[in-house]
Amino acid sequence: MADKDSSRPSSAQTDPEKRAGSQFSDAGSSDGQVLVNPTLEKRVWRKMDYWVLPFVAMFYLLSFLDRTNLANARVAGLQHDLAMTNKQYSIALTVTYVPYIVAELPSNLLLKIIGPNLMLPAMLTMWGVITTLQGVVHNYAGLLACRFFLGLFEGGVFPGLVLYLSFFYPRHRLQTRISAFFSAASLSGAFSGLLAFGIINMHGVGNRPGWAWIFILEGLFTVVFGLISFFFLPRTPAHARFLNEEERRYVTAKLKEDGAVGGDGDDAFSWREVGAAFMLPQVWFLSVAFFFAGTTLYSLAYFAPSIVAGLGYTAARAQLMSVPPFACAFVVTTIASYVSDRYRCRGYTVIFCSILCVIGFGMFLGSTNHHVQYGSLFLSITGTYCAAPALSTWGANNATPHVRRATAIAIGFIMTNSGGILATWLLGSLSPAPRYTKATITLLVFSIGMVLFAAMNLVYLRQQNTKKALYRATHTKADEPKGLGDRSAWYEYSL
Template sequence: MRRMDWRTVPWLALLYFLNFLDRGNVGNAKLYGFTTDLHITDTQYLIALTVFFFPYAVFELPSNIVLKRLRPSRWLAFIMFVWGVTMTMHGVIKNYAGLVGLRVLLGLAEAGLYPGIVYYLSCWYKRSELGTRVALFFTSATIAGAFSGFLAVAINKMDGIGGKPGWAWIFIIEGLFTVVCALVTPFILQDFPDTAKFISEPERVWVIRRLQADMKFSAGGESFKWKYVKQSLTDWKTWLASIDGPLFAFSLFTPTIINELGYTSTDANLLSVPVYVWGCIVTVIVGFVGDRYGKRAGINLILFGTGLVGYIILIASTNPALSYFAVYLAVAAWVSSNVEGSYKRSATLAMAIGWGNINGAVSSNIYRAVDKPWYRMGHGVVLAYIAIGWLSSLAFYFFLKRENARRDAGERDEVIVGVDNKHADEKNGTYESVEHARMDKGDEWSGFRYSL
């Protein structure tokens, strides 16, 4: 297990670190004259941020399907290479049109990474182990948020070198490092348990069997069928799990919000660091507690509640120190565990995350220059998102709990040939064996129980 951890989580964390760093560094560059030098208005800047999210949302589903059908190590490396080159080009653009084109391409290339990683990990770990691993790799996003402030301050000191401003070097250096990591990824990242070279054959059998015992039968191999995608698109869980707009508003505008409270550009970038450090600590704790006790609904509700308090303070406050404290509360927020079948899980993750990313298009337009320094409209919209997220989590919990109760009562039992079962109903399907029912129905199988 430790060897699995070392061969999967650290490199995935690095990839997501670069993903988040490259996506959000435009906020740091803005503080150093990026928009001024390119003669970009506030409205144009918001539009450029917005166009990123449409290809980002649309391409997540096909990307996850391609990742499963091809090799994850190669596919993730390919999309990394594309976005690394795109990020580097941010440093040489001359006008608004160039920025819009690059943001569209960046959204297209970055789309597949996050849902791809979560799906990939779900093919290695049991449901009771997944939360901690996802939390560990996701902390790289909070670390990126913290590190981007330090990095922007340091790289900006290159202002004038090669005739380029400091903000250009932020894009160029960070983009080139992503390209280098993309080139070595195929040699570092293993694919699925049934093909991984770092485990022996007995270990491979052990890994696959323990996943099968955890109802993740697909780790042993599953043929692609379009019905799995259809199952995902018609599953209510896919659509109820799509509230993550606040993440993008937070990452893109935190330096600007702090800057407008009266701090200099450098101080604003540096003051964003402890906010993300706190987020990193909370993320690890949440992942560990979720796996240890399995009460993900309660954790979700507590975290959304904390976010509500944070943004209420941000809306009500006219005190810079109090507003800065509220940002800590705001940063402090279970679908893959409740979707069975490799392809359905990959499609559901992509759809849930992708639909949520369309919310990012909204959140990119709510922090307007005319609302500075307190940005109450932006905070109010994010507050509404968090409130919807709280209600969605509550509904998710009650619906899953009710479905588990129906399955315990036998209401979902299939007809199994040769097995006498008074609860069996033909409307739930007729199968040659329990294994056939399990393979065909995934998380809709009567023996599957949702984690709460």
């Protein structure tokens, strides 16, 4: 690869990404393996964590907050003031997911072409404007229009952020970082409850109800942060101003060694690679798990305040009581992700977290004691929010080159948000409060399904790694056809 780049000096000199890539041999040994410099190793990832992760985490926190604050607004009186039925509330949630799902794959395929440093902040700013407008709606039709455009502009955020982080971190370092930003989702669940508790006291200010101020204040903050992020979000490690030239070469070399990025030709757009992603068995094993996880995640994200209110708490008290389970999820998710990266055990992490969900939903279903039911939320919410980053990382780890990985990630999140559509109806109108019996049974079955499909994917990937090891023992890399991507015998799947 170094020889190929050195034959085009003018291109390498003008493009930071190619210039860093052309120095691959400078950072590596003669056999193509990157030489580990402990001092440099520690410094470059610390810089990444300081400069990239805070923006990514805030992006997702605001995304999740602006999408799910409808639950807090509902408890604060939105449904009553707009004269909405439970069915209409479910429709308002569903309308968000239709454009959300449609936008995910095109957005992920365009991310590298347009540049994540432009595309992600633009989406953030636009959905912030829409969030703010929800605070001035006067009828159900206006709310539906806002929810539609909110989904359209937010659709590419989560798969885009996962793909974006895969530009910066090797596969075995990825889950801790995905968890760091996904933990913002559980943090937003806690944060939104506290915010809503304070904001609803603004009821009457400017002749607007308290629920309207939830949208207005949170939306305006999103717009401001989106505009600021245009100036600070780097396009790739090769364009990162906070890294010096030696650090850029090192990061690029590490990513190539790990298989997180390919060569110049490998990462070019190709419809063939889009189709190849749909043919990967590991994508479909995980897609089913993503659907189950999405249903449980959004059920709890949208209805946790309503579930808590159904246990006998007042509206304001319910906002506060929804905070501790999400705070617990934040802590456990952080710990589980460290363990998953340290021991490279994505599948076992998913299985463990799914078992927590099984226990939590079983407790809620089997007891009528409000204390037991409230306690069950600590298990179900923690398990759900802990499983999601492990699934996301697992999917991103096991597909390459870039276009195939971008497509695989998008497929997973299309399934996740399809589960979100089901969630809006499960606890909205199909299963009445406060017991939510049908919904709880469904979520219990889905949690068991997550265990089964994660286990099947684990078995499949282990078998593939064994076959690859046998091939490597009797062949050289030159014997293998080019362009295999993750199917190459020299690409070991993450378990």
